[in-house]
Amino acid sequence: MILLLIDEKSSAKQGRLVCSTYIGELTRTQKGYVSGKYKKTSDKELTDFIKKHEESCIYRIGNNTVTFDISNAKNSWNHFMILGYENNHKIVIVDNCQNLTIKRVSLEKNRLFVIADSEVIRIEEKHKIIPFVNDTCIIVKNNMYLIDASIDIKVLKQVVFSKRPKAEISLMELFNNIRKEDRNKICENVDIEVLLREKNNSLIAEPKMLYDGKPVKILSDKTVLHNGTEYYRDYNSELKIQKLFKQFEMISTNTYLIPNNESYIAVRKMIELGFIVFLNDKQVEVRDDKFRNIHFESGERWFSIDGSIKFDDESIQLSELIGDNGIFAEGTKKALLVPENITDLLAIVSDDGKIQKTAENFAKIVEDVSENEFDKNNLSDIFSGDVHLSIPANIETVLFDYQKDGVVWMKKLALNHMGGCLADDMGLGKTVQILTLLADEEIKSQFKKTLIIVPKTILGNWVNEYEKYFQRSYSLMLYYGDNRSLNNEYDVCITTYGILLSDFKELGSFGFELVILDEAQKVKNIDSKTRRIVKKMSLGRTTFAATGTPYENNVLELWSIMDITTPGLLGKYNTFLDNYINGKTEMAQLGRKLSPFLLRRTKEQVLGKLPSKKTENIYCIMDSEQEKLYKAMLIKIKKDLSLKGELENQKLQMLNGLTFLREICCHPCLINDTNYKKCEESIKLDTVLDLINVTNESGEKIVIFSQFTRFLALIENRLEEDGIDYCYIDGHTNKRQKEIDAFSNESKKVFLISLKAGGFGLNLTEARRVIICDPWWNPAVERQAEDRIYRIGQKKDVIVYRLIVKNSVEEKIENLKNRKDEMGKAIFANINDIGDLSPEELLNLL
Incomplete structure (x- = not known):
């Protein structure tokens, strides 16, 4: 078999097809390539070939080079030769001309x-x-x-x-x-026309090309002859039709079936592409602005939707579209494409124009608000109305105005059988607001039994607060301890998250109608057993959450809480993840959805007379021995990482390495190694002791937080050596309240607290100085600790000392954390925890 290999350069130069010739045992692969062994033809082989196929008009023009008339040979060349060209080191066969x-x-x-x-x-x-x-x-x-x-x-x-x-x-x-x-001329008047008709909740579409008004079959192989003039086809436009409609089923020639769930997007796309679309001989237009006259009102248990769509000289009442399940508003001459969010709402409207008032339906009304053209003014307060507190005078007199507003806010939601999240700043009295809500006469009438769930460490705080003001308003049952039992004679039951896990069967079937979750960050982890049980407990019950930190590490924690208090408001987990974590939706829209169901006030907003809080970063420079040990550990960590290969597999080791370095910044002896334990130098320990001495001299009290209990133990030892009395709390302390009372009532001036254990449930306004020994990645964790001192009841200015070792991992973390805190000021911005940083980002901290 002879192979004619097209020589592209020679062909262009000579103005005719020029090929090099080869001979061999050649076959064609399934993909249209040449397969087999071949070599250049000899003079004799080429001469014999040309003589044998004279009718093919093949002419020799040089050694192993020929030209031939493709037109004459095109019907027969595959029988006696292969025509091909080289492409990416393969020979592609040309088998059709x-x-x-x-x-x-x-x-x-x-x-x-x-x-x-x-x-x-x-x-x-x-x-x-x-x-x-x-x-x-x-x-x-x-x-x-x-x-x-x-x-x-x-x-x-x-x-x-x-x-x-x-x-x-x-x-x-x-x-x-x-x-x-x-x-041929180019037709200046070219249009694409689509005729639509509805059938069984789907659309039948027939697209056409119009050349000077003459309909022509799409992608036909002829030019257009119209009124004696032949025009070039506008294939660029015709390909738009092909591209759009190829995704739909062709039910007959040039006729397509568009499923109901794809109709809106398809029609809107047609109009955006410039197609002229007709429905029942009426031109379809996209005119979202004509839906501005639609308005909403909020009743006790429902939203109502009403209004009219006015365009040109026509008017369509919205009520005419209810139950229609269509995407068009048809007038006598034109039809408007109803915005998708409107059709979604019309699908849930009852015949009398009402929508059940649920958090999920509210979210449907306000989402994609930038595209919604309807009147939303009446949605500024969906739970509007004259709601007043019905509480005893002795309670009302102790409340701040903002606390009364908070109780009214919760009452409005509760009377509508909806929950919410009270997310006031720490120290603004969320506990007293919730206890006041339960004292309201209308709430007591509507909710006969209430369950309050709190961390065990603050159970005593709740009982103490209740005993101060609320004993005459309702009865409180403490469901805790070995001999716990439920009793129908009590109005309110308070228990812990741990007891709920073990006694869910009993508590879940007791008939509680209202559920309160304090320190709701306990349910932020959607995979935890605690959250799963709390979610079950909340089903079918009005639920409120209280937390000063609605999210700490990322906005998914907020979804976890709100999914319990207001199911459906933020949609399904994966949808929320896609919209707000992966960045497809602006955070402002999230704020609009949350606004009726999440109330957050900061101290700056509601307590104008609260003393100031000054934060002072004290940068410590390590002594020579401490610095030497720090650098040795840093070198060891980097060396170990370099031997492990891929960074992705070293994340845990990096996190451990960061912890080791932070421990050395506190004190080298925290490392379990002989060389480190022998070290007696610690610039942080010296700084802490200096600050304690200065505070004692002024007669003030100071609270010291550290993540590392072993560092607290070192401070403890030095305090005992110096004869300084102190209080102490960490995660293993059983008698927390005893330590708190001792600090409040006695002459003890120093309180040592582990950062995590002291993050909530403490009121330490007797102190005005705070030391954060080892600043943590998450600013919210630090603020929780600081707000144990800087809260309602604080009469003096507060000073917070944050100890940071220069030229260390602490200084690098501080820089990263400042970035996070700035972004956190935007509404629920998405910043991940340090454990979620990439290996490269972690490596940069070392």
Whole structure:
């Protein structure tokens, strides 16, 4: 078998098809490539071949080089030879050749198209394009097209294949020898028309091309003849139809079925592309602004939707669309595409124009608010109305005005059988607001039994607060201890998260109607057993959460809480993740959804007379021995990491390394190694002791927080050596209240507290100085600790000392944390915990 391999450069130079010749045992692969062994033909082999196939008009023009008339040979060459070209070190077989007139070529916006067998092919730079004297050879994959006009390669490269926009050229500027009779006009009046009709909740669509008003079959292989004029086809526009409709089922020639769930997007896309769309002989338009007259009102248990759509000289009442399940508002002459959010709402509207008042339905009303054109003024307070407190005078007199507002806010929600999240700053009295809500007469009438769930460490705080003001308003049952039992005689039951886990069966079936979750960050982890049980407990019950930190590490924690208090408000977990974590939706929309169901006030907003809080970073410089040990550990960590290979597999080791370095910053002896334990130098320990002495001299009290209990133990030892009395709490302290009372009532001036254990449930306003020994990654954790001192009842200015070792991992973490804190000031910004940093980011901290 003879192989004719197209020589592209020689062909372009000579203006005819030039091929090199080879002979061998050749076969064609399934993918259209040459397979087998072959070699260049000898003079005799080539001479014999040409003589044998004289009728094919093959001519020898040099050693192993021939030219031939493709037109004459195209129907027979596959029987005695293979025509091919080289592409990416493979030989592609050309097994089809088609002669095309220039009428089959279209140039639209400098894009070149060839029309062959009802197929539109866009010609690109990767294709083989060879200009002949009077023709052009274009090879696309296994097909060759011969155009009866010669292309200008220079113009082709500079304009058609240019990556920079160029002024549009005509076909006559691209091809050199178009015959006068082939110079068809370009139709200036080209439209795409789509006829729609509804059938069984789906749409039937028939797209057409209109050339000067004449309908033409899409992608047909002829030019358009209209009123005696032949026009070039606008294949650029026709390809828009092909691209849009190829995703839908073709039920007959040029007729497509669009499913109901895709109808809105499809029709809107048609109109955006400039198609002229008709429904029942009425032109369809997108005019979202005409839906501004739609308005909402809020009743006791429902939202109502009403209004009219006015356009041109027509008016359609919204009530006419209820129950229609369609996406069009039809007038007598035109039809409007109803915005998708409106159709979603109409799907849940009852016949009398009302929507059940749920958090999920509220979210549907306000989401995508930038695209909603309807009147939302009446949604500023969906629980509006004259709601007043019905509480005893002795309680009302002890409340601040903002606390009364908080109770009214919860009462409005509760009377609508909805929950929410009270997210006031720490120290603003969330406990007293909740206990006051339970004392309201209307709330007591509507909710006969209430369950309060709190961490065990603050159970005593709740009981103490109740005993101060609320004993005459309702009865409180403490469900705790070995002999605990439920009693129907009590109005309110208080227990712990741990007891709920062990006694869920008993508590879940007791008949509680109202559930309160304090320190609701306990349920922030959606995978925890605590959250799963609390979620079960909340089902079918009005639920309120209280937390000063609605999220600490990322906004998914907020979803976890709100999904318990207001199911459906923030949608499903994966949808929320996609919208707000992966950044597809603006945080402002999240704020709009949350606004009726989350109340957060800061101290600055509601307590204008609260003393100031000054934060002072004290940068400590390590002594020589401590610095030497720090650098030795840093070198060891980096060396170990370099031996482990891929960074992705070293994340845990990096986190451990960061902890080791932070421990050395506190005191080298915290490391379990002989060389480190022998070290007696610690600039932080010295600084802490100096600050304690200064505070004692002034007669003030000081609270010291550290994440490392072993560092607290070192401080403890030095205090005992110096004869300084102190109080102490960590995660293992059983008698927390005893320590708190001792600090409040006695002469003890120093309180040592582990950062995590002291983050909530403490009121230490007797102190005015705070030391954060080892600043933590999460600013919220530090603020929780600081707010044990800086809260209601504080009469003096507060000073917070944060100890940071210079030129250490602490200083690098501080820089990162400041970035996080700034972003956290935006509404629920998404910043991950340090454990979620990438290996590269962790490595940069070392």
